[in-house]
Amino acid sequence: MLTDVRRSMALHSRRFRTSRRRDMSEKSPQATHASPQALRDSPQALRDSPQALRAEAIESLLIERGLVTEADIDEVIARYNERIGPMNGARVVARAWKDPAFKRALLADGSAAIAPYEFEGGQVDKLVVVENTPSVHNVVVCTLCSCYPWALLGLPPRWYKDPAYRSRIVREPRAVLREFGVQLADDIQVRVWDSSAEVRYLVLPQPPADCAAHDEAQLAARVTRDAMIGVAR
Numbered sequence: 001m002l003t004d005v006r007r008s009m010a011l012h013s014r015r016f017r018t019s020r021r022r023d024m025s026e027k028s029p030q031a032t033h034a035s036p037q038a039l040r041d042s043p044q045a046l047r048d049s050p051q052a053l054r055a056e057a058i059e060s061l062l063i064e065r066g067l068v069t070e071a072d073i074d075e076v077i078a079r080y081n082e083r084i085g086p087m088n089g090a091r092v093v094a095r096a097w098k099d100p101a102f103k104r105a106l107l108a109d110g111s112a113a114i115a116p117y118e119f120e121g122g123q124v125d126k127l128v129v130v131e132n133t134p135s136v137h138n139v140v141v142c143t144l145c146s147c148y149p150w151a152l153l154g155l156p157p158r159w160y161k162d163p164a165y166r167s168r169i170v171r172e173p174r175a176v177l178r179e180f181g182v183q184l185a186d187d188i189q190v191r192v193w194d195s196s197a198e199v200r201y202l203v204l205p206q207p208p209a210d211c212a213a214h215d216e217a218q219l220a221a222r223v224t225r226d227a228m229i230g231v232a233r
């Protein structure tokens with residue numbers, strides 16, 4: 001049985017290895033490609049980075065020594081991509097839009113509020129849910145690495161791990177949000193939340209204008225991963 005640490009290491013290394021085989025297809029803020037920093041952080045640079053090479057080497061060693069198999073790694077990736085993904089977070093958001101008592105509980109203690117769902121995936125032991133309002137926009141980052149509420153959102157997108165996103169969203173959040181297509185009026189306050197190994201954040205987007213006309217499942221289908229990170233509104 002793999003320990004969590006080994007699974008995590010294997011998963012990370014596979015993600016790097018996969019990234020070395022594929023070109024980036026995720027939407028990413030323009031400037032991560034256009035700026036000098038972006039050029040340093042290009043997909044090619046990421047694929048050839050010492051971290052990627054080290055991760056690939058670790059994965060190869062784990063497989064070689066029989067501690068993990070490629071099938072194990074594929075299973076973990078499939079689990080997060082296909083069976084967890086952002087749909088868990090979307091269900092939670094849609095319920096909060098329809099159920100005021102659940103919303104209050106979610107904002108008061110995110111981990112406790114979602115515990116009854118028994119979502120698999122982890123990384124939500126200390127979940128803080130932050131609410132967008134007409135006057136406040138929240139956005140989440142992990143400036144140190146890529147901490148993310150896996151059980152709710154699945155695997156983090158490539159750009160979430162990009163050094164350009166991690167540094168720029170703190171320094172110039174409005175500019176980065178504009179690159180994601182989010183235009184915020186000057187009187188809207190932007191709050192940037194820095195995730196860590198201890199605390200993971202989920203943005204509760206504002207409900208759509210026609211919220212009352214739809215049930216939770218219909219609403220959940222309209223909640224995007226990006227809105228729950230805060231790079232969509």
Ligand code: FE
Pocket residue numbers: 142144145146147148195196197
């Ligand atoms: Fe992190």
